[in-house]
Amino acid sequence: MPEYYIILKKILLGAEFIAALVGFIYFFKLKNNYWKWFSIYLIFIFIQEYFWFIRSSSFFVKKEDYYAFLGIPLQYIFLYWLYAFKSLKKRKLFYVLSFIYLFTYIPFQIFLKKINVVYSINLTTGTILLLFLIVLEFIEQIKNDDILKFKENKMFYINIGVLFSYIGTYPFFAFYDYLLKDEYANIWNIYFLYFLITTSIMYLLFTASFIWGKHKS
Template sequence: MTEFQEFAQKSLLWAEGLAAVIALFHYNRLKGQHWKFFVFYLVFIFLGEAYGKWGSFVHFTKAQYYNYLLMPIQFIFFYWLYAAKSLGKPKLFWIISILYLLSFIPNELYFAKSKIVFAFNYTFGCLILMLLVIMEYYKQITSQEILNFNKNKMFYINLGITLSYIGTLPFMAFLSLLVKYKEIWDMYFSYFLLSVSVMYILFASSFIWGKQSS
């Protein structure tokens, strides 16, 4: 890795920790709302990533830990936050969650299980998330509160998801191919590391500037 990539990788966990701390600081204001689960999520992800970095893997591999636990929880949580809560479509949440979980079947049958990222179901999960992001943008644009977008928690979350999950989708989907082109791979890997940190900073910003009643 380049010096910048090493710095960005080390900064990533700090960004996750910062988001978790800020979320916990605002917990008392949110404990009567569904946003309290976003606090739990950020704390869980920080602890989960810390374990992924420093924990021991005896009864399961690091790849299994990420592919069968950490990543599915991330996708399903955001499906719930977008579809069930922000868009008010709980049935949509169940449908897309089931479809996402079913996408593990092709991985089990046709793809290698030793990779940290299962390209097929990660790509499928991101495509579903991208659909929800577009629906959320449409909701925000057509809302009467469009002029107060900076007070909308989902504005910060949606922007963070766009920059990270959606912005790095081609990189994650074609990872094995891009490795052959070092210059492109380095550039996109640097963006991946930076975008994840920015995403968590935006998550933290949603607690600071977003309306508590949103």
């Protein structure tokens, strides 16, 4: 792996740390506001990423197993909650999307027992549902003219970050094993670079949402 990839990985971890630190600082200002959970989410993400940055396995679980069945699902469910339940005020939509997403684990875990299959199906479903929520959020912002006050709109920063990172990197992770073949090495390298850069930007946008965004209850 090129040295600049290692540097970018550390930059990404640094961006996650900054987001977690700012989230922690704002937590005490938001303790009576649902945005406190966003602070907790960012702190959890940093701890999770730092742990697996220095380790490839633990006594109880392998890194890939952890992300497939806990790390990634928690991120998607939290974002569904933030978008559907809180921002869009559509509780039933949150429950429906969460059920659909979690249901994708059941048949493949029971009958196939393959992490790569579970991860691929789950990732595709989760990303499509998240894209749906991103579109709804943009429509809501335009409808309410919130887009004109984007500097004060906390969800605007989050929406842009999630769009470029989660949605933009979907093909990379969906076809990860396929792209590892020698003939697609250049595509893999470009997409991995894109992942590192856009994910770092996403966490900086999350940080900006605390600093410039209004924390509506």
